[in-house]
Amino acid sequence: xxxxxxxxxxxxxxxxxxxxxxxxxxxxxxxxxxxxxxxxxxxxxxxxxxxxxxxxxxxxxxxxxxxxxxxxxxxxxxxxxxxxxxxxxxxxxxxxxxxxxxxxxxxxxxxxxxxxxxxxxxxxxxxxxxxxxxxxxxxxxxxxxxxxxxxxxxxxxxxxxxxxxxxxxxxxxxxxxxxxxxxxxxxxxxxxxxxxxxxxxxxxxxxxxxxxxxxxxxxxxxxxxxxxxxxxxxxxxxxxxxxxxxxxxxxxxxxxxxxxxxxxxxxxxxxxxxxxxxxxxxxxxxxxxxxxxxxxxxxxxxxxxxxxxx
Amino acid sequence: xxxxxxxxxxxxxxxxxxxxxxxxxxxxxxxxxxxxxxxxxxxxxxxxxxxxxxxxxxxxxxxxxxxxxxxxxxxxxxxxxxxxxxxxxxxxxxxxxxxxxxxxxxxxxxxxxxxxxxxxxxxxxxxxxxxxxxxxxxxxxxxxxxxxxxxxxxxxxxxxxxxxxxxxxxxxxxxxxxxxxxxxxxxxxxxxxxxxxxxxxxxxxxxxxxxxxxxxxxxxxxxxxxxxxxxxxxxxxxxxxxxxxxxxxxxxxxxxxxxxxxxxxxxxxxxxxxxxxxxxxxxxxxxxxxxxxxxxxxxxxxxxxxxxxxxxxxxxxxxxxxxxxxxxxxxxxxxxxxxxxxxxxxxxxxxxxxxxxxxxxxxxxxxxxxxxxxxxxxxxxxxxxxxxxxxxxxxxxxxxxxxxxxxxxxxxxxxxxxxxxxxxxxxxxxx
Ligand SMILES: [Zn+2]
Ligand SMILES: [Zn+2]
Numbered sequence: 001x002x003x004x005x006x007x008x009x010x011x012x013x014x015x016x017x018x019x020x021x022x023x024x025x026x027x028x029x030x031x032x033x034x035x036x037x038x039x040x041x042x043x044x045x046x047x048x049x050x051x052x053x054x055x056x057x058x059x060x061x062x063x064x065x066x067x068x069x070x071x072x073x074x075x076x077x078x079x080x081x082x083x084x085x086x087x088x089x090x091x092x093x094x095x096x097x098x099x100x101x102x103x104x105x106x107x108x109x110x111x112x113x114x115x116x117x118x119x120x121x122x123x124x125x126x127x128x129x130x131x132x133x134x135x136x137x138x139x140x141x142x143x144x145x146x147x148x149x150x151x152x153x154x155x156x157x158x159x160x161x162x163x164x165x166x167x168x169x170x171x172x173x174x175x176x177x178x179x180x181x182x183x184x185x186x187x188x189x190x191x192x193x194x195x196x197x198x199x200x201x202x203x204x205x206x207x208x209x210x211x212x213x214x215x216x217x218x219x220x221x222x223x224x225x226x227x228x229x230x231x232x233x234x235x236x237x238x239x240x241x242x243x244x245x246x247x248x249x250x251x252x253x254x255x256x257x258x259x260x261x262x263x264x265x266x267x268x269x270x271x272x273x274x275x276x277x278x279x280x281x282x283x284x285x286x287x288x289x290x291x292x293x294x295x296x297x298x299x300x301x302x303x304x305x306x307x308x309x310x
Numbered sequence: 311x312x313x314x315x316x317x318x319x320x321x322x323x324x325x326x327x328x329x330x331x332x333x334x335x336x337x338x339x340x341x342x343x344x345x346x347x348x349x350x351x352x353x354x355x356x357x358x359x360x361x362x363x364x365x366x367x368x369x370x371x372x373x374x375x376x377x378x379x380x381x382x383x384x385x386x387x388x389x390x391x392x393x394x395x396x397x398x399x400x401x402x403x404x405x406x407x408x409x410x411x412x413x414x415x416x417x418x419x420x421x422x423x424x425x426x427x428x429x430x431x432x433x434x435x436x437x438x439x440x441x442x443x444x445x446x447x448x449x450x451x452x453x454x455x456x457x458x459x460x461x462x463x464x465x466x467x468x469x470x471x472x473x474x475x476x477x478x479x480x481x482x483x484x485x486x487x488x489x490x491x492x493x494x495x496x497x498x499x500x501x502x503x504x505x506x507x508x509x510x511x512x513x514x515x516x517x518x519x520x521x522x523x524x525x526x527x528x529x530x531x532x533x534x535x536x537x538x539x540x541x542x543x544x545x546x547x548x549x550x551x552x553x554x555x556x557x558x559x560x561x562x563x564x565x566x567x568x569x570x571x572x573x574x575x576x577x578x579x580x581x582x583x584x585x586x587x588x589x590x591x592x593x594x595x596x597x598x599x600x601x602x603x604x605x606x607x608x609x610x611x612x613x614x615x616x617x618x619x620x621x622x623x624x625x626x627x628x629x630x631x632x633x634x635x636x637x638x639x640x641x642x643x644x645x646x647x648x649x650x651x652x653x654x655x656x657x658x659x660x661x662x663x664x665x666x667x668x669x670x671x672x673x674x675x676x677x678x679x680x681x682x683x684x685x686x687x688x689x690x691x692x693x694x695x696x697x698x699x700x701x702x703x704x705x706x707x708x709x710x711x712x713x714x715x716x717x718x719x720x721x722x723x724x725x726x727x728x729x730x731x732x733x734x735x736x737x738x739x740x741x
Contacts, residue, residue, distance in 0.1 A: 012510065089627055111628040112512035113582030132630070134512030169512060196515070197506035 003301040007119040007126040010135035011176035019180060022297050023145050029300070030293035032069060043072035043303055047101055050076045051093065052108040052129070058264060059129050059138075062288070063106050066295035072303075075100065090114060094121040104302055107131070125302040133167045138298065139263050140173030142291040144181060146283050147218055149290070150259055155182030160212040160254070161203075162244055163222030163271055164233075166193040170263045171222060175201050188212035189222075189244060192233045209244055216254040219281075220261045221246050221272045237270055247273040251281065259283050313337050313353025314729060314739075316688065319363040324663035325679050334363060336686040339729035344680060354741045356731075358690050361723060364662045365680050366398025366687030369639065370669040371463075371488075371542055371566060371614035374400075374431070376422060377415065378407025383619040383707045385419065388639075389428035391617070391706035393733040395639035396722025398687035399430035399677050400617075401669075404441065405464045411436035411447045416455040428732045429725075430687070432458040432673065437476045437487060441465040446476055449483040458673040461488035463542060464589075468494050470527055477537035486538040486672055491524035491549070492516075492590065501630050503576040503591040511579060513629060516591050522548040529556040532563055540672055541565040543616050545590040547600030554609040564672050565604075566612035569638060569645035570712065572601045578712055584625045584632035585712045588618070602655050611668045613661075615642045619708020637708035641699055643691065645713070647720020651693075658693070690724040690737065697721055 001017055011019065032040055048067040050060050060076065067074040079093070090109075097105055102124045107115045112132030119126040130136040148154050159178045165171045165187050178185050179202045187198065188206040199205055206212040213219060224240060234240050251260065260272075260281045268274045277284060314336040321332040321344065333348035334341060374388035383391075385402075392400050402419065404410030410419065416433045423431030435457035439445045441464070449460060460480050466489070467473045473489075480487045497520040502508050504515020525541060529552060532539035544550060544565045556563045570588060575595050578586045586592060604610040618635025625632050646665070650656045656664070670678030677687055696719040701709040725733035 089623075091626060109628070111630045113629045116582045117628060132512050133514075172510070172512060195509035196504055196517075198509050200506050201510065 007115070008137055008298055008302065009115050009119060009126065009128045011137045011140055011173045011180070012135065014180070016180045019141070019144065019177060022141055022294065022301065023148060025297035025301060026145050026290070026293045029296035030290065032296070033289065033293055038069050039071060040069065041071045042300060043067070043070040046072045046103045046303055048072045048074045048104045048106065048299060049097055049100065049102040050074065050106045051097070052078045054108050054110050054130070056108055056130070058288070059108065062291045063129065063295050065292050066299055069292070070296055070299055072299065090117055091121060094118055097124065098122055104299060127298060127302065130169055132169065133172070134169055135173045136169040137173045138291070138295055139170050140177040142287055142294045143174055143220065143261060144177050145290045145294050146261070146287050147259060150283060151217060154178065157183040157217040158215055159183050159185045159218040159220065160216040161185060161187045161220045161222065162209060162212060162246065163189050164193040164224055164228065165189050165198065165222070166195045167225065167228070168222050174220060175203055179203070186212045186216070190234045190240070209250060210253055213250055213253040216258055218259045218261065219246060219251065219254055223263065223265065224267060224271050226267070241270050245271055245273065246276050248276060251276055257281070261287060311338060311352070312729060313350055315348055315350035315353055315355045316358055316363055316690070317348070317355050319358035319361045319690065321680060322362055322364045322659055322662045323680055324365065324659055324667045327659055329362070329659055334680065334688065336729045339686055341680060341682055341684050341686050344682060354739050356724070356737055356739045358737065360692070360694070362658065362691040362693055364689045364691055365666040365678050366725070366727065367396045367643065367665045367689050368399045368669040368675070368678055369397045369615050369617065369642070370401045370612060370673055372400045372402050372617040372639065373405065373619070373635070374402045375619060376406065377418060381621055381707070385422040385431060386426040387705065387707045388617070389423065389426040389431065391637070391639040391704060392429045393725045394705045396643045396689040396691065396725055397429060397639060398689060398725060398727045399432065399675070401432040401434050401458055401673060403461060403463045404434055404436040409436050409441050410434070411439050411441065413451050413455040416452055416457050420456050429727055430677070432456070432675065434459045434461050434488065436460070437462045437467060437480070438472060443467045443469055443472055446479055449479055449485060453483055453485055457485065458675065459486045459488050459540070461490065461542070463488065463490040466490045466492045466494060466524060470531070473528065474531050474535060477531050477535040477539070481535055481537035486540050488540045488542050489524070489528045490542050491521050491528060493520045493523045496520035496523065500591070501587060502579050503593050505576060505594060507576040507579055511582070513579070518546040518548055518593065518597070521546050521590055522552060525549045525552045529553070529561055529563055533559070533561045536562065538562040538564070543568050543571060543590055543614070544601065544604070544610060545571045545593050545597060547597050550600045550604040550609055554604065557609065564611045565609065566614040567601050567605060567610045568614060568616045569642050569649070570636060572598060572605065573645055573649050574712060582629045583712060584627065584629055585636055585710045587629060587632050587634055588636055589634035602650070605650065605664070606655055611664060612672065613642070613646060613664045614669065615639055617706070619706050620710050622709060625710050636710050636712060637704065637706050639706060640704050641711060641713050641718065644697070644699070644718030644721050647693065648718045651720060686726060686729040688726040689722055691720060692723045693720045695719065695721045695723065
């Protein structure tokens with residue numbers, strides 16, 4: 001199949017075939033990353049703009065490297081949220097982007113739906129690099145890629161996602177991605193951080209982490225924002241770690257060889273014990289490498305490519 | 311002597327609860343005769359064969375933004391929108407700048423409405439000074455200046471103690487209290503209904519409980535103080551249950567629903583279209599079904615638009631940044647007809663009752679009826695006429711509607727206020 005969309009705004013609206021196309025395209029891209037000279041001329045002359053209203057060195061660097069390895073020109077615009085509040089609208093910025101001749105715009109924004117607004121406004125392809133609590137599709141795609149690579153497939157796997165589901169765009173994109181690819185997803189976290197009617201997305205909600213981990217093939221731990229405690233969403237870090245932290249004993253409830261994932265950066269000793277984060281089940285470092293491959297695949301597809309030549 | 315004969319239509323009399331073929335003779339702005347086969351004498355004739363002739367529609371909940379926010383709407387542009395929507399009278403909320411919490415602002419609004427010379431504009435005074443929810447306004451003075459009700463719409467009174475005093479005082483003065491029911495600590499930060507859609511879209515939610523807790527509180531206070539309470543823009547099934555139960559107990563409570571709340575659900579937010587951002591938010595299918603049931607069984611007395619115009623620039627931003635509100639005056643009757651009358655939720659007479667006599671009764675107005683001696687405020691409706699909503703054609707300055715492109719049937723074709731035709735779509739008037 002060929003890629004037909006102008007933008008990548010989320011995984012909710014993608015079909016399993018489209019997700020498979022992205023993952024398949026990322027395979028030869030990862031091969032490029034293994035070469036001594038990591039550069040192909042595929043996107044020469046194209047301009048990729050990273051537009052970040054929220055700091056995230058990891059995601060931005062990953063996109064910039066992806067653009068660089070494909071020989072695209074990349075421009076980085078980092079804007080603080082305060083300028084949004086000051087009335088410099090996303091629409092104003094969109095006009096600037098058009099004037100710069102951007103072909104692909106990668107947007108990170110603290111508000112859900114901002115990429116949808118931008119995509120409606122400009123002709124360039126828009127990639128959502130995380131919008132509020134909505135979606136973070138490239139993170140989920142790299143997670144899917146990593147699991148598929150390690151487990152040989154996605155259908156039939158048990159995936160447990162643990163933590164602050166309410167505020168997590170990573171969780172939402174992964175829920176769509178894994179369920180579309182035929183995996184079973186269980187989520188678990190403090191009751192105050194389980195969004196309403198999440199079951200209707202096809203997941204099972206577990207209140208105890210032991211229940212979520214039982215027989216899991218993949219354990220995805222989410223980062224807990226420590227400031228949520230101040231907002232009364234959970235009583236203390238200590239109790240959070242005690243109820244929802246992943247340690248070696250709990251990991252033993254999962255299948256042997258279960259993968260431990262985390263979108264980073266990790267609060268060591270809070271959501272995940274150090275020996276688990278650095279243990280043999282952890283694929284956290286590979287997630288980072290695969291992130292570049294998946295983003296190369298997306299830049300390639302959104303710039304009008306079909307399946308690349310092998 | 312100015313005479314106008316409205317000839318050949320079917321007259322809806324919501325008071326008598328009937329729809330009968332009759333002519334209406336208007337002399338010097340008043341209804342002079344109602345009956346079959348009337349003759350105009352020297353006057354003009356408006357042929358309304360095939361049309362319905364209703365008492366002038368009353369919208370008891372609009373935001374006209376003047377003084378203070380004239381870029382969004384003025385009393386003149388709002389009046390034009392009202393006339394085009396078939397409304398002969400509106401009651402405007404006090405959340406202007408300055409807030410309509412004193413005689414000067416109420417008088418100013420009345421003067422501006424008179425200058426516009428289109429529809430009747432009845433100001434609603436603030437319940438508390440600056441709508442800050444702390445000190446009571448000079449309610450007797452507001453009433454004397456022309457306020458027909460009291461409300462802190464948009465800035466719900468958080469303190470139960472202040473609300474209790476406000477209702478005691480309002481009862482003494484003889485003005486109804488209109489409550490925007492929203493528990494502010496529960497709704498804080500929310501931009502849409504809290505449920506499956508807010509979960510999927512990742513937008514902060516406003517739970518139904520935020521509305522229902524305040525509906526319950528205000529019903530309890532209405533019962534305790536005896537003050538007539540009108541609940542604005544009811545949006546949830548739970549609110550409907552509370553109101554139904556309170557009415558059965560004899561609490562002096564009435565309620566309104568907006569066309570957008572009985573037409574749309576939170577699914578309309580799916581593309582982050584900011585014209586769907588309203589407060590209270592669009593709810594679920596079950597809520598919409600409950601609202602229709604409540605309209606049919608009389609639990610909800612009134613249909614009001616909560617017409618809330620904003621500029622294009624303000625709405626053309628991220629969903630979370632956009633202001634709440636949509637424009638309703640020019641789509642209201644079409645939505646009532648298309649969503650309620652044609653599917654049989656309400657009979658034409660029942661629908662008109664909720665747009666005329668019921669709001670008039672709640673606000674203590676003489677309007678809303680067709681009878682000899684009354685002001686000749688009349689709306690002519692073509693129940694067959696179908697049109698696609700085109701915001702560019704709106705008379706309102708606001709274009710923020712989620713109904714653009716939707717086909718509506720049953721539209722106003724002429725609006726008459728005190729015998730003057732203030733809107734005429736295409737009806738010939740033969741002198
Ligand atoms: Zn309100
Ligand atoms: Zn309002």
